[in-house]
Amino acid sequence: MKNVFALIDCNNFYASCERVFNPLLENKPVIVLSNNDGCCVARSNEAKKLGIKMGEPFFKIKDLIEKNKVNVFSSNYELYGDISNRVVNTLFTFSPDVEVYSIDEAFVNLKNLAVNDYRNTGKQIREKVLSWTGIPVSVGISPTKTLSKVANEFVKKNKSLNGVLSLIDYSEEEIDNLLRELDVSDVWGIGRQYSKKLREDGINTAYDFKYSNPKYIQKIMTIGGIKTQQELKGISCIPIEYEIPDKKGICTSRSFGKNVTTFNELKEAISTYTTTASEKLRSQSSRCFRITVFIRTNPFRVNDKQYSNSCSYNFQEATQYTPDLIKAGISLLNKIYKPGYYYQKAGILLTEIIPQGKEQESLFNLDNLQYKNPKKDLVIQKVDEINSLFGNNTLIFGSSGIKKEWKIKSEKRSDRYTTCFKEILTIKI
DNA sequence: TCTGGGGTCCTAGGACCC
DNA sequence: TCTGGGGTCCTAGGACCC
Numbered sequence: 216m217k218n219v220f221a222l223i224d225c226n227n228f229y230a231s232c233e234r235v236f237n238p239l240l241e242n243k244p245v246i247v248l249s250n251n252d253g254c255c256v257a258r259s260n261e262a263k264k265l266g267i268k269m270g271e272p273f274f275k276i277k278d279l280i281e282k283n284k285v286n287v288f289s290s291n292y293e294l295y296g297d298i299s300n301r302v303v304n305t306l307f308t309f310s311p312d313v314e315v316y317s318i319d320e321a322f323v324n325l326k327n328l329a330v331n332d333y334r335n336t337g338k339q340i341r342e343k344v345l346s347w348t349g350i351p352v353s354v355g356i357s358p359t360k361t362l363s364k365v366a367n368e369f370v371k372k373n374k375s376l377n378g379v380l381s382l383i384d385y386s387e388e389e390i391d392n393l394l395r396e397l398d399v400s401d402v403w404g405i406g407r408q409y410s411k412k413l414r415e416d417g418i419n420t421a422y423d424f425k426y427s428n429p430k431y432i433q434k435i436m437t438i439g440g441i442k443t444q445q446e447l448k449g450i451s452c453i454p455i456e457y458e459i460p461d462k463k464g465i466c467t468s469r470s471f472g473k474n475v476t477t478f479n480e481l482k483e484a485i486s487t488y489t490t491t492a493s494e495k496l497r498s499q500s501s502r503c504f505r506i507t508v509f510i511r512t513n514p515f516r517v518n519d520k521q522y523s524n525s526c527s528y529n530f531q532e533a534t535q536y537t538p539d540l541i542k543a544g545i546s547l548l549n550k551i552y553k554p555g556y557y558y559q560k561a562g563i564l565l566t567e568i569i570p571q572g573k574e575q576e577s578l579f580n581l582d583n584l585q586y587k588n589p590k591k592d593l594v595i596q597k598v599d600e601i602n603s604l605f606g607n608n609t610l611i612f613g614s615s616g617i618k619k620e621w622k623i624k625s626e627k628r629s630d631r632y633t634t635c636f637k638e639i640l641t642i643k644i
Numbered sequence: 645t646c647t648g649g650g651g652t653c654c655t656a657g658g659a660c661c662c
Numbered sequence: 663t664c665t666g667g668g669g670t671c672c673t674a675g676g677a678c679c680c
Contacts, residue, residue, distance in 0.1 A: 406678050470649090623648095
């Protein structure tokens, strides 16, 4: 039986999350800023109408924002993550075949649902998610993931569709008519660079792309381009992934809230990021062999001296033990740190990740380098348990510092209504 | 003054092997 | 002077996604 992919996409997700707990924001322009309050990463429809672009630096639109009384929020990932889980849990009530694609998107395979009217199913999904979570979603349904993305594009552009479009019963001609209206850069998998090249060769719409010479597509876009083209033709090439695969690399990095110059501040930051990354590592029950540390100055400040460097360390045995990782991280920082620069960003990367329990003993590790030491496992497990029970950062590592003056700006963050007791919603009556 | 963060996949090219 | 063929593995870089 043919696949029936429904793509459920939360509308203006972060902005919608802010509205769930603050109905006064309804029908008003809302934007959410990236970490460090740097760029605009989510906009309500009203904010889009004002001409605020995705990814636009905040300082460039400050005047526009004041003039139009736009409601501005720092990003509150704890809240968004929790609401995202609620949306996904709602989808699971329709089918077990759910792929969580991103924080605001999920695919559901409807093929086993034994229904004829997929549009109606889409409508039910939409209504249930809205009533259970407060989040409005768009639903696109088709035989391939890429076409479901296309359907979703049209749902957002066309209000009369009421949030749902199913292409399942569309003829090839009807689909082609839609593709003629769709810019080639709006196709999933075709980004800025590819669409520029395609346009130079006269391919402007999704329809043009669908009927281009596959040899040409392969030449400029490699195998991924061929898959996208096939998917537009209704041949499914990109399967749903129900299991979340373990990450092959875990990266934690942030810009600083101020210029950082001293080794000590960088040390605190590297230590903090390593703590976060190793928590992520353990949450997928893995260990890693390699840690990379990087630091850089701000490339936008053309008058400052620029410096950027990174350095890696390979462990003899895979580890997940935060103190060992921090120790390695700080010694790497020592190698690349140079005084006299304004540092703007630092980060760490864990790679060569293997599942816990599949480790191979090192033949040469005859001294006391016991990364897989059961005591260490137990200690760090207890640390995780305590932090999970009493909240993040109940137990911290001394090298991470306490005041953290280098930390990101997050001045306009709403409360974490659903994940933090101290910030639970209060109602005045 | 102020410009995000965290991932994936694919390919080309070099080193190395027999 | 003459100088194969077929692999694997690793890394860097470039594209994409949200």
